[in-house]
Amino acid sequence: MTDYxxxxxxxxxxxxxxxVPIPDELxxxxxxxxxxxxxxxxxxxEATRRELMRQFEGAPAPGGGSGPAKEKSPSASMENVPFLxxxxxxxxxxxxxxxxxxxxxxxxxxxxxxVASIFDKPIExxxxxxxxxxxxxxxxxxxxxxxxxxxxxxxxxxxxxxxMVQGFQISLTHYSPLGMSEPVGWENYQxxxxxxxxxQTVVNAAAFTLLSLALGFWPPIxxxxxxxxxxxxxxxxxxxYLLPFxxxxxxxxxxxxxxxxxxxxxxxxxLQWVSxxxxxxxxxxxxxxxxxxxxxxxxxxxxxxxMLIYFASLQNLPEEQYEAAEMDGAGVLKKVFHITLPHLVPxxxxxxxxxxxxxxxIFTEVYVMTxxxxxxxxxxxxxxxxxxxxxxxxLGYASAMAMLMFAVLFIFTMARFLQLKRTSR
Amino acid sequence: MKKIFILxxxxxxxxxxxxxxMRRNQKDLxxxxxxxxxxxxxxxxxxxxxxxxxxxxxxxFESENPGVKIEGVERDYQPEEFITVMxxxxxxxxxxxxxxxxxxxxxxxxxxxxxSQIQNWSQKDFIKPVLLESTKVDGHxxxxxxxxxxxxxxxxxxxFTAAGLNPETPPATWDQLAETARILTHREKGQxxxxxxxxxxxxQDFVWQAGGEMTRVENGKVRSAFFEPAAVQxxxxxxxxxxxxxxxxxxxxxxEAELLHLFALGKIAMTLGxxxxxxxxxxxxxxxxQSFGIAPLPxxxxxxAAHLGGDVYVINATSSDEKKAAAWKWIEFELSPANQLRKxxxxxQLKMFIFPGAFSSATEIANQPEFKxxxxxxxxxxxxxxxxxxxxxRDLLDEDPLQNIxxxxxxxxxxxxxxxxKEADRNIFAKVKGAP
Numbered sequence: 001m002t003d004y005x006x007x008x009x010x011x012x013x014x015x016x017x018x019x020v021p022i023p024d025e026l027x028x029x030x031x032x033x034x035x036x037x038x039x040x041x042x043x044x045x046e047a048t049r050r051e052l053m054r055q056f057e058g059a060p061a062p063g064g065g066s067g068p069a070k071e072k073s074p075s076a077s078m079e080n081v082p083f084l085x086x087x088x089x090x091x092x093x094x095x096x097x098x099x100x101x102x103x104x105x106x107x108x109x110x111x112x113x114x115v116a117s118i119f120d121k122p123i124e125x126x127x128x129x130x131x132x133x134x135x136x137x138x139x140x141x142x143x144x145x146x147x148x149x150x151x152x153x154x155x156x157x158x159x160x161x162x163x164m165v166q167g168f169q170i171s172l173t174h175y176s177p178l179g180m181s182e183p184v185g186w187e188n189y190q191x192x193x194x195x196x197x198x199x200q201t202v203v204n205a206a207a208f209t210l211l212s213l214a215l216g217f218w219p220p221i222x223x224x225x226x227x228x229x230x231x232x233x234x235x236x237x238x239x240x241y242l243l244p245f246x247x248x249x250x251x252x253x254x255x256x257x258x259x260x261x262x263x264x265x266x267x268x269x270x271l272q273w274v275s276x277x278x279x280x281x282x283x284x285x286x287x288x289x290x291x292x293x294x295x296x297x298x299x300x301x302x303x304x305x306x307m308l309i310y311f312a313s314l315q316n317l318p319e320e321q322y323e324a325a326e327m328d329g330a331g332v333l334k335k336v337f338h339i340t341l342p343h344l345v346p347x348x349x350x351x352x353x354x355x356x357x358x359x360x361x362i363f364t365e366v367y368v369m370t371x372x373x374x375x376x377x378x379x380x381x382x383x384x385x386x387x388x389x390x391x392x393x394x395l396g397y398a399s400a401m402a403m404l405m406f407a408v409l410f411i412f413t414m415a416r417f418l419q420l421k422r423t424s425r
Numbered sequence: 426m427k428k429i430f431i432l433x434x435x436x437x438x439x440x441x442x443x444x445x446x447m448r449r450n451q452k453d454l455x456x457x458x459x460x461x462x463x464x465x466x467x468x469x470x471x472x473x474x475x476x477x478x479x480x481x482x483x484x485x486f487e488s489e490n491p492g493v494k495i496e497g498v499e500r501d502y503q504p505e506e507f508i509t510v511m512x513x514x515x516x517x518x519x520x521x522x523x524x525x526x527x528x529x530x531x532x533x534x535x536x537x538x539x540x541s542q543i544q545n546w547s548q549k550d551f552i553k554p555v556l557l558e559s560t561k562v563d564g565h566x567x568x569x570x571x572x573x574x575x576x577x578x579x580x581x582x583x584x585f586t587a588a589g590l591n592p593e594t595p596p597a598t599w600d601q602l603a604e605t606a607r608i609l610t611h612r613e614k615g616q617x618x619x620x621x622x623x624x625x626x627x628x629q630d631f632v633w634q635a636g637g638e639m640t641r642v643e644n645g646k647v648r649s650a651f652f653e654p655a656a657v658q659x660x661x662x663x664x665x666x667x668x669x670x671x672x673x674x675x676x677x678x679x680x681e682a683e684l685l686h687l688f689a690l691g692k693i694a695m696t697l698g699x700x701x702x703x704x705x706x707x708x709x710x711x712x713x714x715q716s717f718g719i720a721p722l723p724x725x726x727x728x729x730a731a732h733l734g735g736d737v738y739v740i741n742a743t744s745s746d747e748k749k750a751a752a753w754k755w756i757e758f759e760l761s762p763a764n765q766l767r768k769x770x771x772x773x774q775l776k777m778f779i780f781p782g783a784f785s786s787a788t789e790i791a792n793q794p795e796f797k798x799x800x801x802x803x804x805x806x807x808x809x810x811x812x813x814x815x816x817x818x819r820d821l822l823d824e825d826p827l828q829n830i831x832x833x834x835x836x837x838x839x840x841x842x843x844x845x846x847k848e849a850d851r852n853i854f855a856k857v858k859g860a861p
Contacts, residue, residue, distance in 0.1 A: 177512030178534045178743065263675025264615060264692070285678050285832060373678050374828050390505040392817055393529050 044102050052095075164406070171399035181396075188400035198401060200376055201384045208295060208380060209359040213352065216299035216306070221348070223303065224310035225340060238311070241304035249301075253368035256297040260284045260369075284370050287377035294369055294378060298359070306351055313347045314340065346420075353416045357409055381405050459494040460751045465520040466736075467497035472708070474775045478768065485767075486758050493751045502526070511535050511743075518744040519752040521571050521736035524559050525809055529816060530739065531562040537740040538565040542753050548760055551787035553733070559808045560737055568737035569756050574699035574782040575806045576630055576731045578602075578720045584609055584616070584694040595695075595720040599634070599662055602695075602723045606672035609694035618672035620684040620696035621663070623827035625819045626809075627697050630732050631659035633807060634725025640810040640818075640854075647812045647854045649846035651822070652839070658726065660838035664830050677831035688717075697722070699734075700780040707778050714778065721805070733806035735782065760785045813857035818849045 137143060171188055173181035192198050227237055244252065259266050260283035271279035283293040321339050330338065363382030366372060372379035372387070381401065389398035468475035483495045500506065502522040507530075510516045522530065530536050543549055543566050549557070552570055560568040582592035588608050596602040606618025621627065629639050637655025640647055650656070667673050674684065674693055685702060687693045689710035700719065706712050722731045738759075740752045758764060765788045772779050809815065826841040 176533055177508055180534055261676050263617070264687075280675065282676075282832075285676055287832070370678065373824070374832050375825055386505075387820070390508065391820060393504065393508065393533060395508075 045099070048099055048102075167399045168403055170395055171403050173396050175395040175399070177395075184396065188397045189404065191397060192401050192404055197376065197379070197384065198381075201379050201381045204291065204376075204378065205360050205362070205380045205382075207291060208298075208362060209356055211292060211295040212298055212359045213355060215295060216303060216355065217348075217352065219299070220303050220306035220351075221310055221341075221344060223307040224314055224344075225336065227307070227311055228314045238308065241307055243304065244301045245305040247301070249364040250368055252301055253297065253365045256293075256300075257284065257369045260293050260297075285374050287374050290370055290374060290377045294365055297369070298362070298365055301365075302355075302358075306355075309351060310344055310347060313344055317343045349416070349420050349423075353413060356412065360409060361405070458492070460492055460747045461494050461496050462519060462748055462751045462755060463496045463498060463517045464755065465498050465500050465502065465517045467499045469499050472704075474777050477775065478771055478777075481771065482759065482764065482768070485764070486755060489758065490751075490754055493754060495755070507535075508533075511741075514743065516741050516743065518741050518748045519755060520739060520741075522568070522739055524556070524568070524570070524734050524737050525816065527560050527567050527737060527739070528562050528811070528813065531565075531567045535739075535742055536567040537742040537744070537749055538567055539569060539740065539753070540566050543569070546757070548762075548785070548787040553786040553806075555806070555808045556733060556735065556786055559734075559811050561811070568739040569760065570786060571736050571738045571756075571760065572782055572784065573733060573735035573786045574701055575733045576627065576697055576699060576722060578695060578722055579688065579698045579702070580695040580718055580720065581688070581691060581693075581716065582718050583716045584691060588694075592718065595718065596723050597720075598723050599725050603662075603666060603670050603672065606666070606695060607670050610672045612671075615692055616694065617674045617687075617692065618670075618694050619666060620674045620679070620688060620693040621666065622679065622681055622684060622697075623663075623677060623823070623831050625822040625827065626732075628659065628663070628822070628827055629809065630697075630722055630730055631662065631725060632656045633730035633732075634722070634727060635659045635662075636725070636727030638810075640812055640815065642812065647814065647857070649818070649849045649854065652842040652846035655727070656842055657839045660826075660830055660842060662725075663827075664836070664838055667831050668834050673831070678828065700782045703780055704778050729805045731806050733808055735786070760787060762788055812854075814849075814853040817853045821845060821849055821853070 138147075170181070172185060173183050175181045223241060227234060227241075230237070247255075258264065262268060262280050262282050262285055265283070267283065268280040271281065282289060284290050317340065322335055325335050325339060361382055362380055363386065366378050366380050367383050367386065370378045372383040385398045385401050385405075388394050388401065468479050470476055479497070483497065487493065487495060498517060502520055504526070507516070507520070507522075511533075516535070527536070546569075553573070556570045556573065557566070560566050560570065578595055580592075580595050585592040585595075590605065590608065596605045602619070609618040610616065625639075632639060632651060632655060635655040635658045637653050637659065638650040639656070641650045642648075667677065674687065676683075679687075681698070681702075684693060684696050685698070685706070688696050689706060689712055703714075703719070706717070707714055721729055723729075738752075738756050740749055744752070765784050769779070769784065772783075809819075822845060826845050829836050829841060830838060
């Protein structure tokens with residue numbers, strides 16, 4: 001094939017009215033189209049194929065006549081094809097679809113993706129094409145999806161769903177692990193509502209969440225934008241920022257416990273070196289500072305991870321948008337506020353949800369650094385549940401508190417996702 | 426020839442396989458007749474001498490009891506682990522737990538009563554009575570004291586010498602403790618006289634030394650006693666150590682492990698601890714045993730007092746009768762005077778650090794000359810209040826009033842203790858049955 005140009009939309013195109021040469025691979029008929037629709041031809045297929053052949057090769061000219069037009073030029077042959085002349089009500093695609101439906105009915109199509117691939121777009125992807133098998137058949141296409149999901153579903157069911165159901169059952173009892181649990185109805189839940197310490201832990205967890213959002217929301221975005229802009233050392237900076245995240249929580253919390261130590265900590269040493277009047281501060285022993293100190297540690301630990309997610313999202317932002325903005329005279333701030341940040345909004349939503357879920361359930365950092373002290377100033381729901389379950393061995397009450405926490409987080413997450421869905425629409 | 430060779434080879438293979446299977450079957454049969462006893466508290470391989478000693482003990486036991494096979498597990502009692510394995514039906518047949526945990530575990534139904542075994546046990550009358558009584562819940566014995574600890578004063582002899590103090594005369598009274606700690610405190614060097622964790626576990630000893638009690642049982646009902654004048658005096662002394670003498674470590678909420686770390690670094694000159702900390706100081710921190718000393722806790726206005734505790738052997742209530750019987754055999758063997766003496770000799774031979782608490786209180790090991798320094802403390806030792814609800818009251822005191830006294834210079838000890846005594850009486854003691 002040399003200069004095949006089937007259609008031209010330009011009026012000044014000199015070749016527009018010239019006869020269109022037929023590509024070599026089409027000259028011998030549709031057999032060379034490589035439409036591997038099926039492996040097993042059926043009588044219906046054969047009939048369809050013949051019909052197409054007849055249309056290509058032996059269609060009557062508009063003026064009448066019959067029989068194959070052997071002397072005609074290839075272009076003339078093409079001109080006589082009814083569906084190219086607008087005479088047929090059926091497009092090629094419709095024609096193919098009807099063929100596929102016939103295959104489905106006769107159970108010949110094995111892989112609808114293979115069929116779809118010849119047409120550049122999926123064919124009715126939302127409709128079940130059962131490959132000759134019923135919807136419920138274990139080897140049908142939809143069933144195959146289920147089999148692939150099954151390991152994950154089993155894992156989820158065994159390690160998440162089952163313990164949650166068990167936890168709910170336990171929350172309705174005075175639990176005894178050896179099967180002598182006494183059912184108490186909603187007593188443990190009532191107890192939680194009357195427990196002032198439980199409410200204090202809720203307030204502390206909420207304060208922790210808000211503080212960590214206030215302090216930890218923007219730094220990763222800013223760092224991601226800066227990292228996206230720099231030319232050299234991207235890998236090094238990514239590694240350095242991510243390092244705190246890869247340190248396990250317990251050693252990281254221990255490290256910061258010593259940094260914050262009132263007498264031997266490096267932070268107070270620096271403060272006192274700057275000015276003796278500045279310290280020492282009881283970072284973890286003063287109820288006014290303890291919670292915020294843990295939040296600082298948490299922000300330090302997670303900023304790099306969130307930054308990496310924002311950075312990855314920025315890689316999908318087309319450069320052309322910035323170039324177009326520059327051509328329109330946009331400065332750096334305008335580009336950030338009108339291109340970069342709007343692009344990051346969906347990621348911000350997701351990460352803010354993750355941040356709320358993580359901080360509301362925080363346990364390790366608090367337990368290692370203060371164990372909930374001083375005087376419950378850092379007592380969060382996680383530490384209180386742990387102490388109730390394994391200190392007082394009151395598993396029924398601990399499970400009730402865990403269920404309440406789950407309910408709050410579930411409602412929050414659902415509300416956020418619905419909001420996100422509405423916004424994206 | 427080739428065929429004969431192949432046939433011979435096949436015959437040899439068949440013979441070897443049959444021998445292997447026969448031996449395996451014999452071993453299986455033998456194993457089936459054995460009682461497999463799962464035992465926790467096996468020393469980790471990182472402590473090779475302790476491990477060697479334990480393996481020798483197992484060997485000796487199995488040779489004397491051929492029907493029992495010991496299956497040791499490198500795991501110590503931790504509430505969260507223990508409750509999980511018990512709930513999953515995988516609990517050990519025999520384990521050592523803290524004496525303070527007996528009440529909670531017995532109430533959960535985990536522990537087998539050992540009333541009948543203890544009646545006929547030859548060592549019963551030699552065990553320290555307060556210790557044996559502390560294993561009783563609702564009139565039944567649920568454990569056998571395996572070893573003991575008592576609280577003592579741990580001090581750095583090298584820091585005493587550097588400060589011009591006699592390292593062989595540690596403080597013997599509260600006043601001496603405060604004065605010695607003041608001399609040893611050098612804030613500019615980051616060195617503090619005394620390390621103290623604000624926990625009931627330590628506070629109760631000071632209350633006893635002041636002549637008070639933590640709880641009282643009246644007409645079969647338990648009530649708080651830690652608001653009485655003696656307890657208030659003890660808390661005032663703690664407050665003075667922090668705010669008047671300023672001799673305590675700067676971070677008042679440090680854990681015992683962190684204090685031990687500072688003690689090992691020479692940042693703290695004295696602290697309170699149990700003798701089971703000593704091997705850790707020597708093996709982990711490589712401290713010369715001659716550079717630190719142990720002494721009885723200083724006497725308060727009412728004299729000396731220190732609390733005694735220890736690990737207690739408990740038998741799993743869900744184990745089979747054969748395993749329960751085998752578990753009792755192990756307890757009898759391990760705590761027998763012969764085995765305790767053998768252990769003492771081997772510890773000497775292996776050059777291990779020896780402390781009296783490593784041995785059963787039923788033995789006379791504590792009378793050895795090397796324990797002279799702590800013998801007095803053993804004589805005045807007491808146990809934690811053994812009443813229902815005490816674990817919760819202990820947690821209540823730990824969380825608020827004791828931390829408060831170290832954090833708030835203006836806190837009033839009397840008011841604090843009174844407030845929490847009322848709360849303990851109303852919310853905890855009023856809801857439990859009373860004395861076990």
